[in-house]
Amino acid sequence: MDEGLLVAIIDRIVPADADPGALALGTDRYVLDWLGAHAGDRGLVEAGLARLASARPGLAGLPGAERDAALVAIEAEPWFARLVVLVSEGFYADPDNGGNRDAGSWTMIGYRHGLPEGPSGPPARGRSQ
Amino acid sequence: MSRDYDAIVVGAGASGNIVAAILAEAGHRVLLLERGPQESYASAGHRDHLRNQRHSAYGHNSGPDITGNPRVFVDSAGHEHVIAPHQYGYHNNAAVVGGGTFVYGGLAWRFLPDDFRMASRYGVPEGSSLTDWPFPYEALAPYYQRAEWEIGVSGSGAGPVQAGPREADYPMPPVPGGPTAEVLKKGAAALGLNTFSPPLLVNTVPRDGRQACIQCGSCVGFPCPSDAKNGSQNTMLARALATGNCELITGAMVERVETDGRGTVTGVSFLFRRDLTPVRRTVSARIVALCAGAIETARLLLASHSRLHPEGLGNAHDLVGRNLQGHYYPTAFGLFEHDVYDARGPGVTIATCDYNHGNDGVVGGGMLADDFVMLPIIFWKTALPAGLRRWGSEAKDFMRANYRRVVQVKGPVHEIPNPEARVTLDPGVVDRYGLRVARLSGVAHAETVNTARYMLGKARDWLAASGAVSVWGDEPVSRLSAGQHQAGTARMGTDSHGSVTDPFGRVWGHDNLFVSDTALHPTNGGFNPVLTVMALAFRNAEHMLGAL
Numbered sequence: 001m002d003e004g005l006l007v008a009i010i011d012r013i014v015p016a017d018a019d020p021g022a023l024a025l026g027t028d029r030y031v032l033d034w035l036g037a038h039a040g041d042r043g044l045v046e047a048g049l050a051r052l053a054s055a056r057p058g059l060a061g062l063p064g065a066e067r068d069a070a071l072v073a074i075e076a077e078p079w080f081a082r083l084v085v086l087v088s089e090g091f092y093a094d095p096d097n098g099g100n101r102d103a104g105s106w107t108m109i110g111y112r113h114g115l116p117e118g119p120s121g122p123p124a125r126g127r128s129q
Numbered sequence: 130m131s132r133d134y135d136a137i138v139v140g141a142g143a144s145g146n147i148v149a150a151i152l153a154e155a156g157h158r159v160l161l162l163e164r165g166p167q168e169s170y171a172s173a174g175h176r177d178h179l180r181n182q183r184h185s186a187y188g189h190n191s192g193p194d195i196t197g198n199p200r201v202f203v204d205s206a207g208h209e210h211v212i213a214p215h216q217y218g219y220h221n222n223a224a225v226v227g228g229g230t231f232v233y234g235g236l237a238w239r240f241l242p243d244d245f246r247m248a249s250r251y252g253v254p255e256g257s258s259l260t261d262w263p264f265p266y267e268a269l270a271p272y273y274q275r276a277e278w279e280i281g282v283s284g285s286g287a288g289p290v291q292a293g294p295r296e297a298d299y300p301m302p303p304v305p306g307g308p309t310a311e312v313l314k315k316g317a318a319a320l321g322l323n324t325f326s327p328p329l330l331v332n333t334v335p336r337d338g339r340q341a342c343i344q345c346g347s348c349v350g351f352p353c354p355s356d357a358k359n360g361s362q363n364t365m366l367a368r369a370l371a372t373g374n375c376e377l378i379t380g381a382m383v384e385r386v387e388t389d390g391r392g393t394v395t396g397v398s399f400l401f402r403r404d405l406t407p408v409r410r411t412v413s414a415r416i417v418a419l420c421a422g423a424i425e426t427a428r429l430l431l432a433s434h435s436r437l438h439p440e441g442l443g444n445a446h447d448l449v450g451r452n453l454q455g456h457y458y459p460t461a462f463g464l465f466e467h468d469v470y471d472a473r474g475p476g477v478t479i480a481t482c483d484y485n486h487g488n489d490g491v492v493g494g495g496m497l498a499d500d501f502v503m504l505p506i507i508f509w510k511t512a513l514p515a516g517l518r519r520w521g522s523e524a525k526d527f528m529r530a531n532y533r534r535v536v537q538v539k540g541p542v543h544e545i546p547n548p549e550a551r552v553t554l555d556p557g558v559v560d561r562y563g564l565r566v567a568r569l570s571g572v573a574h575a576e577t578v579n580t581a582r583y584m585l586g587k588a589r590d591w592l593a594a595s596g597a598v599s600v601w602g603d604e605p606v607s608r609l610s611a612g613q614h615q616a617g618t619a620r621m622g623t624d625s626h627g628s629v630t631d632p633f634g635r636v637w638g639h640d641n642l643f644v645s646d647t648a649l650h651p652t653n654g655g656f657n658p659v660l661t662v663m664a665l666a667f668r669n670a671e672h673m674l675g676a677l
Contacts, residue, residue: 013520019529068521075520084520089186092506092528093178109532111505112472113176114345115354121176121347 001046002053003032008060009049009080012067013087019108022091022099030090030099031083041082048079096120134160134376134414135677137397139383139429142228143659144645144666145420146361147276150369151670157677158374160412162381162399165192165224167362168231170352178506182223182232182613183350185215190351191232192224197561203570205608211558220455220569220611222422226379227362229613230659234349234475234501235330235358237282238656239273239664242266242293243486244493244543247652251492254576257545258452259492260651263623263632266293272664277328280663281336281359284328289482301333304342307471309499309536310478316595317481327480327498330659332357339363344473349501361663382562384409386417386433386442386642394442394642400562407562416641416676418634420666423453423648424611427552427618428567430629430636430644443619443629443636443644450552452617454653455610456541457573457581459495461588462512463536463597470533476502484587485543485655491583492576493543495655497591500537508532514601536597538588542581543655546617547574550609573610581605614658616647633672634665641676645669 007028014022022028035042052059056070074080090099092106096119100106103119113119138149141163149161173190180188188195195213202210202218214221223229243250245262253259270293276282278300286298303326310326317324331348332341340355348358356363369375381399389395396413419426427450431441443449471478480498488494503512509528512535513519517527550571558566582605589600621644622628625637634649636642645666647658654661 014525015522017522017525019525021525071520075518081519088509088519088524089179089506092509094176096175097177097179105528106505109505109528110470110472111502111532112346114343114472114474115176115347116343117354119176121351121354122171122174124175124177125172 001042002049005049005053005060006045008067009071009083010087012064012071013084014091015064020104022087025091025099025101025104027087027090027099030097031086033098034086041086044079045083048077094120096124132413132415133396134158134412136416136418136673137162137412137414138418138420139397140228140419140421140425140646141226141362141366141377142420142422143230143361143662146227146366146369147663147666148418148420148645148670148673149375150365151667152673152677153369153372153374155674156374159369159376160414161369161375161377162383162397163226163377163379164382165226166379167226168352170354170356174352174354176347176351178504181350184504184507185221188215189221189223193221199558199560200566201555201558201568203568205572218569220424220615222613222615226366226377227360228422230360231352231362232350233358233360233659234477236477236657237277237284237328237330237660238496238654239292240266240654240656240661241291241482241485244652244654247493247543250486254492254545254574256547257574257576258548259545260622262651263621269664269668270295272667273660275667276660276663280330280361280364281332282328282330283333285326288325288328290323291482291485299328301336304329304331304333304475304478306478307473308469309471312465312469312536312595313479313499313538313591316591319594320591322481322483322591324479324481327477329475329477330359331475332359342475346472346474346502347504348475382564383429384432384562384564386429387411388433388435388438388442392435392437394639416643416673418643418645418673420646422646423615423618424552424567424569426644426646426648428554430619431554432565442639442642445638446626448620448629450618451548452546452620453550453552453569453571453609453611453615454544454546454573454617455612455614456544456653457577457605457610458539458541459581459585459588459602459605460537460539461585461592461600461602463538463592463595463600464531465534465536465597468533469536472502474502476500484584488583491580492545493580493655495540495542495580495584497538497540497584497588500539505532512537514599536592538591540584540588541614541655541657542577542584544610544653545574545576546652547571552618569609569611571609572607577610578605578607614647614653616650616653616658619644619648620651621649622651634669643669643673
């Protein structure tokens with residue numbers, strides 16, 4: 001899988017501005033881990049990336065605005081829509097999921113958890129449920 | 130004849146824990162069987178925002194396990210899907226001691242008097258099985274009061290102007306208001322709507338040795354950090370176990386209700402795992418009460434077929450599993466020019482019952498209220514306006530600027546039942562124990578969709594009148610409705626040919642087999658149904674004492 005291109009796309013799904021974007025909160029790592037564990041999503045995204053890389057060589061190295069324009073052109077494709085969901089889940093979910101370091105997205109939007117143990121509450125038992 | 134127990138109660142949820150307590154406190158030996166485990170805030174309170182009972186993208190925090198518990202869902206186009214508990218179409222309820230009450234928001238409504246006589250008030254729409262309840266509001270009122278006081282509800286006795294008479298106020302003051310309530314009060318005044326603080330099964334003050342709500346921002350869908358949510362597990366089950374007469378077995382999946390050669394109910398068989406190996410146990414009792422929720426109770430009645438009851442117990446007239454209903458939940462969002470957000474939970478602060486009845490061109494209606502504090506990821510998935518790009522600066526800017534400026538108004542639609550929406554036993558798919566699973570099929574009646582469309586309009590109007598600069602919400606579509614408010618699959622009635630049980634939940638033709646859960650509801654009200662489930666459990670359990 002073209003991880004460089006993937007990270008360059010994740011960077012544009014939640015871009016950095018005055019507040020941290022996906023890369024600053026570790027959402028790229030969250031998505032890479034997810035794809036490593038979920039073959040169906042990995043296959044979908046891998047194939048989409050491959051098509052995009054052959055249609056738009058060098059995309060990963062372009063400035064943000066140019067990457068955005070390329071992504072607008074393919075935004076209806078299922079692999080990209082799925083990637084948007086995965087990135088947003090990581091970015092806005094609780095920090096223990098791994099894609100929302102220090103609950104940075106919650107600080108940005110103003111959500112306050114109010115739990116005595118911290119933003120993810122008591123420890124997890126594991127994710128088998 | 131010697132029996133292992135006086136009573137077996139299947140399901141330790143909203144109703145089962147109440148039935149168990151009433152029977153055990155009267156001195157009877159009760160076996161309470163629950164398919165899920167017993168949990169606490171410490172064991173299950175982890176805030177995984179992607180795996181919980183409110184947002185189950187990849188699983189739940191209180192069951193069922195996503196492996197080994199499939200169902201079959203037939204979609205509105207007739208396509209079959211074998212699905213896991215967290216997937217669309219499963220219509221899941223928590224599998225844990227307390228059931229949904231372990232993780233619910235705890236809205237604690239009494240149905241209105243007209244909710245008990247829908248057919249009389251509106252007539253029976255074509256293609257529907259709309260019917261009255263077999264008794265009026267007044268018959269349930271004393272048991273609503275028991276539920277409010279013995280389980281614990283906060284609220285204002287003033288309540289909705291449409292409410293039936295009540296003998297006593299709530300035992301605790303209502304949840305505090307907040308900025309959302311202030312904004313919606315303005316719109317209500319402009320529209321002439323009556324509003325009030327919604328009643329909740331949440332301690333607003335310390336009570337019965339447990340704390341008050343600490344107003345965390347992740348209430349519904351999760352166990353409570355201060356044990357201030359009054360579920361059935363920390364109230365009635367505690368009472369049942371304190372008697373010494375009630376034995377609770379968790380991890381017990383009931384296979385069938387057992388009957389003898391004359392068709393008399395003798396007990397149940399259940400399966401559990403010992404060192405990962407399935408073990409079957411058959412136990413006998415003088416009465417059996419099914420409190421497993423509308424889908425699993427119906428499945429169990431159907432699965433308990435025998436030579437004398439080839440179509441299942443209580444199913445001589447092909448009614449078990451039919452009339453599956455729940456609540457369409459039309460939801461409107463309004464964007465305001467200033468912050469309207471209160472991070473302090475639970476978040477439900479204002480409601481109206483002015484649209485529950487008397488709406489032109491509508492059969493019934495529903496309650497409208499604001500909602501629990503939305504988790505950020507739920508906001509991203511459900512609250513963004515149509516047409517807004519879900520990625521890039523546009524989405525991020527919207528989340529940052531407007532998470533605190535959006536109010537939602539929503540409410541449960543009083544559904545119009547339809548016999549084609551139903552639970553059957555799937556002929557082929559089985560669970561981890563080899564038991565045939567529930568197959569869900571059909572779609573809601575057109576009048577239900579009509580009401581949902583109407584209520585969405587009223588929700589939008591309320592937000593607009595409150596000063597929202599833009600208002601949006603998804604139009605309802607035809608589909609099966611059940612979900613956590615699943616109901617109707619073993620309806621009670623006065624006529625043994627038109628109902629599955631008598632007005633006390635006793636299955637017609639079986640003097641010692643009872644149902645007590647939402648399956649009994651002939652219609653499901655325009656309200657969250659749990660207080661009605663609880664009131665019925667108090668009423669039915671009292672009646673069961675007469676059979677012991």
